[in-house]
Amino acid sequence: MARQKRHPEKPTETAPGQRSERLVLSVTALLCGAVVMVVELLAARFLAPLFGTCIVVWTAVIAVALLALAAGYALGGRVADRWPRPGTLFGVVLLAALTLALSGLVRRDVLQAASGLGLRGGSLVAAGVLFGPTLLLLGMVSPLVVRLYTRGLEHLGQEVGRLYALSTAGSVAGTVLSGFWLIPWLGLSRLLACCAGLLAVLAAGGFLAHRRAGAASLAVATLALAAVLGWQGGRHAPSQGNGWRVLASRDGLYGQLKIAESDAGERRLLIDGVNQGAVRWPAGTPASRYVHAIDTLITAAAPEASTVLVVGLGAGLMPSLLHERGRRVEVVEIDPMVAALQQEFLQRGPRLYPVHVADARRFVNTCDRVFDAIVLDAFAGDAVPGHLLSREAFGEFAAHLTPGGAIILNLVTVIGGGHTEALASVMQTMRTVFPQVRAFCSSRLDDPPDAVNVLILALPDDRPVDAAGEGRLATGANRWYVQMALANELALPTTAGAVLSDDHNPIDILLTRSASAWRQAIIGTENLDMLLR
Template sequence: MVDPEEKGNLGVCTVKPDWGFTIFLGFTAMATGASVMIVEVLGSKVIGPFFGVSLFVWTSLITVTLLALATGYAIGGYLADRKNGAGYLYFIILAAGFFILLIPVFQTAVLNICLSFGLRLGAFTSAAILFGPALFLLGCVTPYIIKIAATEMRLIGKTVGVFYAVSTAGSVAGAALTGFVLIAAFGIHDIFLFTGSGLVLLSVVYFVGLRKKKWVLLACLLPALSLSLTFPAKPALGGNAIFKEVFSRDTFYGNVQVVDRSKGKQRHRLLITDGLIQGGMDKANGFSTYLYTYYMQFLPYAMSANGKKTLVAGLGIGIIPKWLEGKGFDVDVVEINPHIYEVAKTYFDFNIKGKVIVADARQHMLQTKEKYDYVITDVFTGGMMPDHLFSIEAI
């Protein structure tokens, strides 16, 4: 495999890259393209618990991503014309890997500071600080790769097209795997660890395997190991009470936690999704610790005393459907997250005679042949009710 750098001159491309190194460049384009989308998809999971998974959060993430990439393309192209050696390319990738490893380390501190800026500015600023540096560096990669790989002007169009296609294919794979598989399988912090470490390893392979600079291995692995050991497990819950995490899992619909809270004689168990409390139970008597559930339970009585058949959309800890069934109502529940159902049964003593349907509430209400006297909607995403359940089409 021929590296297109003259020995002793890091910045001048003097040798035409052979097919082996061209394939390595293609893998680099795919890996960095995947990393861009992994960071963007995970961004909503990082910022969501603080600012809600709202339009403002997604607008901030998309804007920061596009600004960082556009700036990276421009500056990367400028630098590639002046410092076009492959060593500079893999140093940029190395730096991007370390910035990704830093995201979980500083996310809580950055987000707590940005909360005071308000919803719009806070979401944008936190996204820019946490994800901007890594995305900017990843944006610099493609111009460098094209500069190294393009050896003949008459083939420049083909070279650009091939490497952009490979990079985009990596982005597609990164987005799909992260959203459909990785979050639920490994968790957000582990994915950041794998992604950042993967980019660091890619640079190490170049410098140590191709350039024979073994000192780079030690220089890279020591700080990478230190960062991996400092990864926080989860954002800490504050206050004077004593909190003990009983269960935690990242799911396709956010992080789900069960936390026991002790304060004085109080012994409460909380259900938390993406840092937001979704329900609480007094462990001594099984009653809800939040007033809103009592208001929800009495809604059927406020509307009509004649109905019995009830659909509860959104399970939570299951107190509302369990209480209604105890009062003689025929209750079915529709819940989109299967892990919430398992958590309610295991940690909150949820059990009813009616059906529990694991599905999107809107789809179930449109497709079911059941007729209900009451439909109680208790669904929240990131502290907000999902719009698609309150549209004319859904009703």
Template structure:
């Protein structure tokens, strides 16, 4: 029979299980909210999430190991209190440190900048939280025979805390209150629970500085959207949500001197208009999409994936088409009406994922447009052979599909758009492409139809007024598209089982985000705005 281990003077098991539950909840809160803090500057691409998840696992692993070492020390109650107090302190500092780290690494690449920002921002609190589980297991174990059962129960309770907090943060707290308030309330709950379970008068005194810093951080939240310098930039709207940060930013274009209004998702522009009731898009790609859409002038049904703030829907309305707009973020229509002068009441606005809508919608269309980047990220599951096959069933006779896609054109780089064209070709489409420039970051237009396309209808009189006036239109009419002829041997066929787009597109994502950082986000930082609430 095994000899019982000496039991330290600690609270009852129920209280210690409560600490385990809270530890799991705090770990997921730090990971989710820390990633959200980095998103306005570094985005939410696979690169950033790889950094966040990798640092999370590394920090917890180190914490578990160090916690095992600490569990052998004397005075486990004091050690547990100290670890939890330090964890609370590092969580309280996260909103302030995030701005410091973003500023320090703003000139670094997305790879290194996101990695070191995640390491310094998430690493300390996650390391400290990770040390608590081994300490709890040690002090709760009275005999060797029950150690496995206790460890399993404790990790299960901790995991349940993480699960519940994930749903609570994602579905309720972040959409309602932003990032900083939920994080600071988590820190407050951790501090109060730690004191309540491990209370002594001396520990209360040690906790007072952390509590005062917490109050200071709460007070600072009232000034989050007030610039510290000038008023060259204004932010009439900002919100956090499950699908990312949405922000409306106004400032004057430094070259044209036009007053511009931008809609940003995680710091990346989704819509840019001249800020007056005409709501003319300040982006060339919108006019390109509108010009190519005029090939279907006289036809009625258009399907738009990616509503944004309504610029493309406005263009289709001007062409006399009825628009079904599919948008994953339900906030978009309200923003379009309130801040981007969108007034069309005939547009059918559907909150849905593009792939799900394609599989479930029975209606057929004359024109289907994919303008679906979320921030800088293109959803790879839309550019597959299986998806293109499903889309074909949604087209009327002589129907067209039109894609807008960002591509970085540099030597010796495997390009993505040839693989999209090859995938379309393998599915029975006749694909065509247009490059706005042979070098640098490009808006690539891809047009496809099950039948060869007649470009004779591409005439100024069929275009909207603002598009027909563009100086590049005559040259475009002369040479509208290049037919795809399998020019590149290394082009791939994308499938659901081999979604290579994220990997191949990484360099373009990096270039697109860095260009947008220079144009908008750093401008906000210079003016003294905070990047998240």
């Protein structure tokens, strides 16, 4: 019997109504994919003022996102098989809009309640409570869209692949737009409100397209809630408490920035809740003492130093003090918003030194000048930029140092209880470039606090430096601090620690204990309402 030849089936013609419905489903996949990534970025930034931006916080956010999305995929598949209707899909989108809007309203209360659970537990709980429900509902969207979009098995792979591609393209767009432009432009609260509003509009359009006026009215109500949230987020009402008030609050590319002023006239720059420097206002003199110790250490190590490069502007304390000493100062600051706020709120009169807005390594690799001293004082909240602490980075800085120059690094770390892994690794890395590396502690060695400023001195030769002797010559109101800091030299084994490189640099992990201790100290002593506002 002859085998009948099979002919490929002709593709089924799609009716105009089906084409429009598929277009709506495609747009839904695209926009929900975008919102997923925006919510993940917002989650990390909302947690930052209380828990920081260290790897522990990012791990918590990513873990919550993956777990919520996985649960959403599984639940959405079951719901799609049982109720394969457009009303089900847009009901889920509406619930996602509602939970996202509500998370913005209860954010401060949730973060404050989670503050007593420690860095790991608090960041996990806060991320899960605030953003877990929204991400779970957004995870349900994909199987529902697939179920409604596909019409048979003939082109199932192609159709599902198209939907996955659209969702991923939306995620890329959401990531790029929010990270590059929307967060600095809109701020966190208004961007969250925009995402909730976008989902509400999407749900309302879907309901109206299927003649569900009652459900559409609920979506409009959710849109109104999102608008209220956005309006509140756009207002800056100076918060007050415990003698402090917030003069300015900005969401920048590298963290949330605040300028806080005390009743006693002290102004602070806070990045993600961490004090980056304090100024006595309106005098404009430094209220942070460690800058005086760095200035004295430069004098001890390189007494003829006339040119200094400062990496990290912060509150402008270090460059201002060095300029007063008659040194020519240049500053490299990666965050343009830090430079703007420092000029507006912490600088009396015009700056008398140039500020280059750039990454420090990129700057030195394109700079043709050398310096008598380089001060590395770059922090983003409580996180140290790891790419500035690698063997390669120190080599690049050394190439721009004069033969009799010195490099001083300010590192906040834990040294009590034998926890010196981070400090030992940084010093060991610096020894691969500099023959002489020494460290000085800004607190008592017999009873150091959880996190301390450690000043690391690196020299391109083995010339003698009497730091303690120079400290004893210090004058002024901060002389006792300078004397203590430069007398407390840390003696760590020269074989301790790992060498950090661009290829292998676990400094975030090594500094986790410091970040946790610092965060606990902030939560226990600072005005939480001021940090979370």
